[in-house]
Amino acid sequence: MNQFKVERYNDTHFELWNTFVSKTKNGTFLFHRDFMEYHKDRFKDYSLLVFKKNRLIALLPANVKDNVLYSHQGLTYGGLLIEPATKFQMVFDCFKTIMHWLSVAGISTFNLKVLPAIYSPVPNDELLYLMFAMNANLYRRDSLAVINLQSPVAFSKSRLEGCKRAEKHKLIIKEEHTFDAFWNTILIPNLSNKHKASPVHSLEEITYLKSKFPENIRQFNVYHDDQLVAGTTVFVTDYVAHSQYISGNASKNELGSLDVLHAHLIQNVFNKQLYFDFGTSNENAGKQINTGLQFWKEGFGARTGVQDFYSLETKQYKALESVLI
Template identity: 25%
Template sequence: MEIINYTEEWKEKWDNFILESNNGTMFHLQRFFDYHTPGKFNFHHLIFLDKGNIKALLPGAIINNVFESPIGASYGSIVTKDVKFVEAMEIVSTLIEWGKKNGIKEFTLTSAPMIYEKHPNQNLDFAMLWQGFKYSLHYISSAIKLDKNVDIIERFSPTIRRNIRKSFTDFNLKIEINDRYDQFYPILLDNKARHGVKPTHTYDDLIKLTELLPDNLKLFMVYKDEKPIAGSLMFFANRTVAICFYNMLYYEYAQYKPIQRVMYEVVKYCTENDYQYVDIGVSQDTKAENPMTPSISLIDFKEKFDAKTIMRNTLNLKL
């Protein structure tokens, strides 16, 4: 097995491998990386070849002799098909040898949680740990396991159920799946400003992503008397998991509980369209000194939608 550097001529084969893989996501696609302004990141993506055939892919970049993955994305690390343990061991040992030969001092790799895999398979994780990688960071995420045989509203807490039912009657909220990013983005800006931060994506970023990956983004907008008051931007990472990337509202309309209603609509849509999980994202206290500090109130809110904890783990190896 050998490792070569990615070049544009591999783009179609790269993306096809990701789509056919066991653990790849939209965040591993070259089409996804294309939304970044050229030159913003000095990408150094790697292709693992065995007799000319792709065996694994690793997006990322080298920064001060540290290979980091992901860069400019939510998830990274090594993408494979449903590999046997011996194959996983060879992929990891090949990466380590490549690192030593190319002056890499450290690897920092953050993969998608295991729920993103078509077939849960921790061969790669164990192979990395056995060959010297160690966990360096854990983030707490929350995900809802979808089940067509369970009534959606009944899964939620009594207060959430009551508010969702009111949204159909007393509050008279309307939900649309549309492309009105011109309506959504001001809500996103207003929401983030309340927490003293800016969105990960600019308006132009979101428009470009919808053009590059039209099947992977869906915008659920909430209207009260025709006024947009909230929205949920979903990233459909692969055929297994959909992510609530942004759940945002105008706080002056908080009494109508638009986020609770839109969460119901999102879970309903994803259940009906055969997804396995809705990932509601990480729940860290971003103002705490320790980046792993959990946000108890946020976790508690997500648990009201029957979400369970999953972990986003970072593995590190110093050479």
């Protein structure tokens, strides 16, 4: 493994990092440094670059806290970013090198947040095998509600009836380029009242990110008699459209506002994508599922994918020594 070299990310790597992300089989705009660093005051970055004979071969987006390395906690997913041509042996050697390097550096534990399979057009399960080989602890598994847009399942009767109500009430759907109305009128009040929570992104943060990634972050609002009644914020990657935020006012069921909005997005706006990802319906760290929310998503033809979360001690890299024969 002496031909491999690991370096911590610093500002001099900015262009190198972003260029490599654009060439990987499993990179999305969330791994661009402009996205990763919008909340750099909240996380101590500990992202890693791996070189083989001075050629960059892999990236690991990460942060560190209390001697534990995390797949970056400010991102929805993580893992090892590699090029499509990279074969298993290279991934194996690369990850073993990282784990050894972390162990020597005094990082005791690595918590891995796996990239869901739908985000990579090329098979991307090398790390799942390595987690098994190192006897990593699967401590969480979230269920994702996903529509295969190239082989869709028909909408349920309930969702079609919602769309009919929306048509009756003459709802209007608009794509907006600002977030103020949705954040302040719908999203923040709903999260506060129902969950005593706030959006992961503040209004200032989502506005900043939109300025950096205008084609990847899109806002769609629904109006009834010129009044905003519902909306969704969609994160768009090369193959997936993901509803990051979904919210409507108290009349959403009566008006069918969220039904007609997502029917429009699925059938008309993002129908050329491979997948539409509603995200999770999980609570209690993946151990419970909100059945009402799951029922609503499945009404559009969504079915279940998963995202895994693993924890392992870095010294477990030694278990890899007997894997290859």
